[in-house]
Amino acid sequence: AQKVTQAQTEISVVEKEDVTLDCVYETRDTTYYLFWYKQPPSGELVFLIRRNSFDEQNEISGRYSWNFQKSTSSFNFTITASQVVDSAVYFCALSEAPGRDKIIFGKGTRLHILP
Amino acid sequence: DTGVSQDPRHKITKRGQNVTFRCDPISEHNRLYWYRQTLGQGPEFLTYFQNEAQLEKSRLLSDRFSAERPKGSFSTLEIQRTEQGDSAMYLCASSLTLGRGPNTGELFFGEGSRLTVL
Numbered sequence: 001a002q003k004v005t006q007a008q009t010e011i012s013v014v015e016k017e018d019v020t021l022d023c024v025y026e027t028r029d030t031t032y033y034l035f036w037y038k039q040p041p042s043g044e045l046v047f048l049i050r051r052n053s054f055d056e057q058n059e060i061s062g063r064y065s066w067n068f069q070k071s072t073s074s075f076n077f078t079i080t081a082s083q084v085v086d087s088a089v090y091f092c093a094l095s096e097a098p099g100r101d102k103i104i105f106g107k108g109t110r111l112h113i114l115p
Numbered sequence: 116d117t118g119v120s121q122d123p124r125h126k127i128t129k130r131g132q133n134v135t136f137r138c139d140p141i142s143e144h145n146r147l148y149w150y151r152q153t154l155g156q157g158p159e160f161l162t163y164f165q166n167e168a169q170l171e172k173s174r175l176l177s178d179r180f181s182a183e184r185p186k187g188s189f190s191t192l193e194i195q196r197t198e199q200g201d202s203a204m205y206l207c208a209s210s211l212t213l214g215r216g217p218n219t220g221e222l223f224f225g226e227g228s229r230l231t232v233l
Contacts, residue, residue, distance in 0.1 A: 035221075045222075047221035102173070104160065108155075108157050
């Protein structure tokens with residue numbers, strides 16, 4: 001069965017520090033998709049990134065970067081030079097394919113960026 | 116584009132009452148999902164539709180729960196004979212996915228409907 005584990009329940013860092021959020025997944029499929037979503041205090045989940053299992057290339061988007069390693073079943077998320085606005089709950093998620101279309105979420109990591 | 120909207124945003128009810136939530140997805144999106152989120156947890160998948168067809172239901176969705184998307188546009192989620200354990204945030208999301216293939220598209224979430232069962 002598919003499973004997403006975010007071992008870090010809560011992290012606090014001082015503004016401008018770098019922070020990495022860990023995500024470990026389990027799946028029996030060779031084709032799957034990984035996601036990160038952000039849930040700010042307002043509550044609405046916001047999509048950040050999607051990565052398919054055949055694309056292990058790391059991705060950078062501004063201050064955000066993602067490290068996908070199939071060998072360790074991990075899809076970690078790093079925020080560089082963190083800002084107070086980055087404070088939110090971050091969810092890693094997994095979708096298997098084909099035929100199983102639901103996206104399964106981890107329990108999330110609550111990130112506090114302290115001014 | 117107004118995004119995904121959900122109504123009501125908050126509902127307080129007494130145990131045993133029925134409640135219904137409505138979700139209006141982004142207009143051109145063909146897939147619609149319902150998730151439930153409790154405090155400190157990630158969203159849990161409940162069910163999803165492609166157009167008007169309900170393609171999958173979670174085991175979490177007991178027979179007290181029913182979801183419909185009659186015309187392939189808005190959806191309703193009804194909970195009958197509510198229990199205190201049903202208290203949660205009910206999230207709706209939509210996406211545009213071609214064919215019946217896997218959902219590789221991003222989900223656009225609404226702000227949720229918070230249910231409190233007394």
